[in-house]
Amino acid sequence: MEKTLKKENFNSLITGLKDKGYKTIAPKKDNNLVMLDEVQSADEIHLDHVQTNNSVKEFFLPKTEKILSYKIEKNKVSMEEPEGFAVKTVIFGSRPCDAASLPVMDKVFNWDCSDKFWVERREAITVVTIACDKCDSYCFCTSVNLAPDSKEGSDVLLTKISDDEYLVETVTEKGEGLIKELETVFSDPAGGTPERQIASVEKKFEIDKVKPWLDENFVNKVWAEFSTKCIGCGACTFVCPTCHCFDIVDECTMSKGDRVKNWDGCQFKMFTLHTSGHNPRSTQDQRWRQRIMHKFKYYVEKFDNILCVGCGRCSRVCPADMNISEMLEIIATEDNQKE
């Protein structure tokens, strides 16, 4: 289904969503940042950015989330399951790369057994993506088989067709349902082929050449070269829409507590540290290798997807100015020779 949406109707859209019982998440200015966050009115929405600083990940896999509550009385324990965590929500105005991360992550969270916290949130959240009309030097979606107007993972895709109007394309039944629910906000297309304003994202490397190199180069001096600057802060893993590694810890008082799942990251030394003190990934180059291997080799072998959507956040946020697409460029052009 195709419709159009005028900017002047954003307000009715947000009010409409509220009336229909949706929580709305949209890009919002927060000092120098643009963050996906809950909005109450269209005035709060900020669309003049390349990429939000946070990804959509935290709405599906929160930074910290309760997976169990318990009470301890003397030596008896009773458990209670969290409820109401999957809230009917619309994410409005996230980028195509963010949306594309969702079907990729579905695979790990449904592999063999399903993580209900992920699955139920996925069901409750509708993703309305806005295609990118601009990009920066960190963007590399076109190098990982995506595009600034990719539909993967979106329920609805909006594309700018003039300064004050968007073309609205429904991608899934869920998206179509949403548009129908708010019919009056949208208009029928004027006819003809509107000119879509889509960014031109430079292709930086041949992704097909990355995995064959990784297959042969678990041992290679580039890992140390790439990671010399790395300070192991893990910011890259937190801003990444596809980094999904987590920790499970207890937070409690003497008599009651919660078991929570927290974001964790492969760049931390503690991540793989055994109780004995032994650590299979004790140095930063091993941890950096893990990050690249997981995204461009292991995940591909297990789930037939690259665990990267080319959003560029890891490189934008890196305090040591490490740039993953530059590294992949080197890898893709290396002679496919084992050292």
Place this chain on the structure above:
Amino acid sequence: MENIYKPYLMNISDTIDEAPGVRTFRLNFLNEEEGKNFQFQAGQFALYSVFGYGESTFCIASSPTRKDYIECTFRQAGRVTNALRELNVGDTIGFRGPYGNVFPIEEWEGKNLVFIAGGIALPPLRCVIWNCLDLRDKYKNVTIVYGAKTVADLVYKNELKEWNARDDVNLVTTVDPGGETPDWTGKVGFVPTVVEETAPDSKDTIAIVCGPPIMIKFTLPVLEKLGFKQEKVYTTLENRMKCGLGKCGRCNIGCTYVCKEGPVFTAEEIGKMPDEF
């Protein structure tokens, strides 16, 4: 939808001190129905939790042939195991599992078995040892080589006595040089050396090895020298894990998730993994 992170509640029905810092718990399901439906096989592991302290991963140390309970043996080392140590009979812990793959003991039928363990790595083998001993007529010769730093550090001392007394089990115990006591009658020496001296016949024999990485590293070449083919040598790995379900992303060695594709591997499979142990 089921919450895959929700543990069973287990009652501690017995505790045994095995060695300094090492204790065994016998656990029963608080919910009888859950206990009746629970099934596992030798080699699988679980996540044990002390509410308020968190979860810790270790093997199920009892045999699936002993049906009414589960046993686990842990060394007091980190936050959770220290908290476990504080618990007593009658206390409740959480238990998630069983997870991972199993020792293919049916494939081993009609063969000789050599179990080789070092230190706190006997618990993962104890499960499969008792499983095979409870089905003793299905296997030919059974040899157990077990070593620890000192005599005090040997775990399951009562069971070692029991195995030693059986004529259908050949038990060889050893302690590291300097770890012996005046009345020690076992061997003195490191496990790989003792395996070489014991020289189990590799013909028609399966070897099951578990121990600290350094012990495994030096034992595998000895087995090779004795003629064991890599696909006849099994081990079980323990990496740091949080979910046990292939989601939390830390226990992998290359492409292999220890929690899903392991923890039981053959030496042949391990040989193909990248050097990330």
